[in-house]
Amino acid sequence: MISIKNLQKIFKSGTTQVQAVDDVNLNIEKGEIYGVIGYSGAGKSTFIRLLNRLEDPTSGEIVIDGEDIASLKAGRLRKARQEIGMVFQHFNLLWSRTVRENIAFPLEIAGTPKKERQERVDELIKLVGLAGREDAYPSQLSGGQKQRVGIARALANRPKVLLCDEATSALDPETTDQILDLLVDINEKLDLTIILITHEMHVIRKISHRVAVMEEGKVVEEGDVLDVFLHPKEKVTKRFVEQIMxxxxxxxxxxxxxxxxxxxxxxxxxxxxxxxxxxxxxxxxxxxxxxxxxxxxxxxxxxxxxxxxxxxxxxxxxxxxxxxxxxxxxxxxxxxxxxxxxx
The missing domain is CATH 3.30.70.260 (ACT domain)
Structure with missing residues (x-):
């Protein structure tokens, strides 16, 4: 489903260079919940922004469903992005729009007919558990409800991949578990590939099938979640496992x-x-x-x-x-x- 080869991102500032992502190679299967974990500065947020070309890679390949999005030009890239949903840490909702209008926004941009748009929004509201809150504004919602709107909006165009950038970091533990349960439900119902970026081992433990551990831009360890728990090899991985055990x-x-x-x-x-x-x-x-x-x-x-x-x-x-x-x-x-x- 997703093949990442020799991916690099170098930021330049004057004579200074910072290698945020350093020769990353990963394969992620269709329908998999794949976790990427690392501490602040590990390069994980830059990595996820490369996957939907919010950042352009310095070099390397990002092949999603047979197409290298790293090499796409503007026109085709816009269409490819519709197949990659994104959920953000701080929700990024439009505060002047209701729940329904926020979810409908990407469908409006894609030119979806009004009737089809309304039907799709109704489906998503039911899917994420927001029935009865359709006409509420973001200021009237809890943190968990805001993130449900963000997830529904990310699913509007029926993406093949859902990227979650620290999607639960702004939530309390109980709400975090509810959002993680929702992601598992979506993964199972839609057979959707989900990539989670996080610094919390609890998130990885609860729902991820496999995990990659990043440090200083590199993937230093990767494997099935249970194997990584049982046999952490790197010092940074052992620190994450200690968070849980x-x-x-x-x-x-x-x-x-x-x-x-x-x-x-x-x-x-x-x-x-x-x-x-x-x-x-x-x-x-x-x-x-x-x-x-x-x-x-x-x-x-x-x-x-x-x-x-x-x-x-x-x-x-x-x-x-x-x-x-x-x-x-x-x-x-x-x-x-x-x-x-x-x-």
């Missing part, structure tokens, strides 16, 4: 708890998918009655690809028995990481 806080808490133990080992168990719901510790306790197990701390979080959990366990017994228990756990496909040797 709180590994640093867990480690500090475990260190405090360990002070009361004089023997044994502390292991961290990584559970994936169905394994998060199985009574593993009870099972291992029955198999190895000579080893005592104390659960110190744990957390389970859901991703779009399944559950992922960590559990800290103190194991006490002979070294031989503990090693056998660890080997037994490893054979269940639960990953075991020995964090501390107390004795």
């Amino acid at each position: 709180g590994d640093q806080d867990q480690d500090e808490a475990v260190e405090t708890i360990l002070a009361q133990y004089q023997t044994g080992q502390v292991v961290r168990l990584h559970f994936v998918g169905e394994k998060t719901n199985q009574a593993l510790i009870s099972e291992v306790s029955r198999e190895f009655p000579s080893v005592s197990f104390n659960i110190l701390q744990g957390k389970i979080t859901q991703t779009s690809k399944g559950a992922y959990g960590t559990l800290y366990v103190h194991m006490d017994g002979t070294e031989e028995d503990i090693n056998k228990a660890i080997e037994y756990i490893s054979e269940t496909s639960v990953q075991v990481e020995v964090n501390h040797h107390v004795s």
